[in-house]
Amino acid sequence: MTINRRDLLGYGAAAIGAATLGLPRAAKAADELTIAYNVNLPSWDPTTGPSAVNPTIQGLYQSVFDQIIGQKPDLSFTPGLLTEWGWNDDRTKVTMTVREGVKWHDGSPFTPEDVVWSLTRAGDEKTGNPIQFVWKNVNNFKIDGNKITGDVVQFDPVYFKWMSFLTGYILPKAYYEKVGAEGFEKAPIGTGPYMVDKFERNAFLRLKANPHYWGTKPAFENVTIKFVTDAASRVAEIESGSSQVTLEIPYEEYDRLIAKDGLAGSIKNVSDIGMIFFNDIEAMLDKNVRQAAVMAVDKELLVKRLLRGYGQPIATLETPEYTAFDPSIKVEHNPEKAKELLAASGYSTKKPVKFTIQTTKGFKPKDYEMIQAIVGMWRKVGIEAKIEVYEIAKHYELRAADKLAPAAFYNWGNSIGDPTTSTGFAMYGPSPHSVWDSKDLVDMINPLWGEKDEAKRIAGWKAVDKYIAEQAYVLPLIQYAQPIVHSKKVNVVQHVSGALLPTLMTPA
Numbered sequence: 001m002t003i004n005r006r007d008l009l010g011y012g013a014a015a016i017g018a019a020t021l022g023l024p025r026a027a028k029a030a031d032e033l034t035i036a037y038n039v040n041l042p043s044w045d046p047t048t049g050p051s052a053v054n055p056t057i058q059g060l061y062q063s064v065f066d067q068i069i070g071q072k073p074d075l076s077f078t079p080g081l082l083t084e085w086g087w088n089d090d091r092t093k094v095t096m097t098v099r100e101g102v103k104w105h106d107g108s109p110f111t112p113e114d115v116v117w118s119l120t121r122a123g124d125e126k127t128g129n130p131i132q133f134v135w136k137n138v139n140n141f142k143i144d145g146n147k148i149t150g151d152v153v154q155f156d157p158v159y160f161k162w163m164s165f166l167t168g169y170i171l172p173k174a175y176y177e178k179v180g181a182e183g184f185e186k187a188p189i190g191t192g193p194y195m196v197d198k199f200e201r202n203a204f205l206r207l208k209a210n211p212h213y214w215g216t217k218p219a220f221e222n223v224t225i226k227f228v229t230d231a232a233s234r235v236a237e238i239e240s241g242s243s244q245v246t247l248e249i250p251y252e253e254y255d256r257l258i259a260k261d262g263l264a265g266s267i268k269n270v271s272d273i274g275m276i277f278f279n280d281i282e283a284m285l286d287k288n289v290r291q292a293a294v295m296a297v298d299k300e301l302l303v304k305r306l307l308r309g310y311g312q313p314i315a316t317l318e319t320p321e322y323t324a325f326d327p328s329i330k331v332e333h334n335p336e337k338a339k340e341l342l343a344a345s346g347y348s349t350k351k352p353v354k355f356t357i358q359t360t361k362g363f364k365p366k367d368y369e370m371i372q373a374i375v376g377m378w379r380k381v382g383i384e385a386k387i388e389v390y391e392i393a394k395h396y397e398l399r400a401a402d403k404l405a406p407a408a409f410y411n412w413g414n415s416i417g418d419p420t421t422s423t424g425f426a427m428y429g430p431s432p433h434s435v436w437d438s439k440d441l442v443d444m445i446n447p448l449w450g451e452k453d454e455a456k457r458i459a460g461w462k463a464v465d466k467y468i469a470e471q472a473y474v475l476p477l478i479q480y481a482q483p484i485v486h487s488k489k490v491n492v493v494q495h496v497s498g499a500l501l502p503t504l505m506t507p508a
Helices: 007-010 013-020 056-063 110-124 172-186 229-242 252-258 288-294 299-306 335-344 367-377 392-400 421-427 439-448 452-472
Strands: 031-038 081-086 093-098 140-146 147-152 194-200 204-209 222-227 245-246 263-278 355-358 383-389 407-412 475-486 490-492 505-507
Touching: 007 093, 031 229, 056 140, 056 194, 056 204, 056 407, 110 140, 110 147, 110 172, 147 335, 172 452, 229 245, 229 475, 252 263, 252 475, 263 367, 263 421, 288 335, 288 383, 299 367, 299 475, 367 383, 367 407, 421 439, 421 452, 439 452, 475 490
Parallel strands: 031 222, 031 245, 355 383, 355 407
Antiparallel strands: 081 093, 093 147, 140 147, 194 204, 204 222, 245 475, 263 407, 263 475, 490 505
């Protein structure tokens, strides 16, 4: 296919950089696969640093590292590096059975010592694990053959669920201690289905199938993942045949591309939500401003016009797949009421309240355009918001330092569907993932972290969600439908977590 000038200009630096490094423009054999990915990979340690909690990167990590407990495409749990796990009757101990016969990519045996070292390291605040407050809840591990026991410091009902989620990976103890953090970045190894063949930061990752993998052998022997952060460039990649699979492109482009000969697609609601953090600074300290900002947004219109009907509006930080979803919680779209609330605080269209809103551009389909539309809706009621564009990595940096703008767009993933990982970490002031720090909310959430009665725990989170909606402490927007476009020569199984996994792809 001939690429016209517009297509050529659409290529981002990452795509051009990949091409100049000698990557194949199209797969050269049946066992080769090329994917145009939407984010860069900042680090090879999936357990430390701000990027470890980026849900979009997990597909890359899961290709090289196994998660402690596996998760099927429908989000149900399945044995991984642990074959059995659980609590004792009074929830004071955990027990785990480690899979035998697994090898690291360098051929050395995977052992229970690797599990204990990794879990202990994850629970040590000095290592910089962003989910340390989960992992610290179990310690004093003991090994007996392939069995591990651990003492519960504080009962955490989602401890095992996290083993299928962010930072839930095992690293090689002996290898890591030998080469150190810097050496691991240069030559990472895991137990996963693929091994790292070549990695050029900000350009591409080349993977080759792990011949000793304990699980199902990948169908593609070689996989090249190009880091193409610009959405237009990803469209050009798939349309030109340079890549066989891509994701997170504008929905109108998805509809156009899947109608073309040789291309197909998959699109379904995933566990990701689009939301706007409110930081408890400046204008957001005014409840009237927050409520007006929420009421002014027509989420149905955003889905219909910008997202072409894909995805669905949400009123809380829970989707229908999440355990604490409560359909009775509603937030009305009412611009006239928004004007009244702003007027009560002395604001109007002639004298608007002003603040900055931060957003990514091209990270998710129509993210920037959605914020543009929201800013337009706000302007009509008396809110003047200035848009500041940032890369997703910058968002993590600012959020961890509690320095986000008064409003900041983000894509929140929660593949285990538990309210602690959505409402909890996003809205609990002491969490490094939250920028809302009010004591009322902290006091409501505190008792729920260790609640042993599951029905009472979920009811408590629903009450928290209702209170947050009433106080307008956050602006939930939509549950995303993830668009994936691929060559008809490739079969793709979509994972509801949103992770794009080469292991779920086969030649057609």
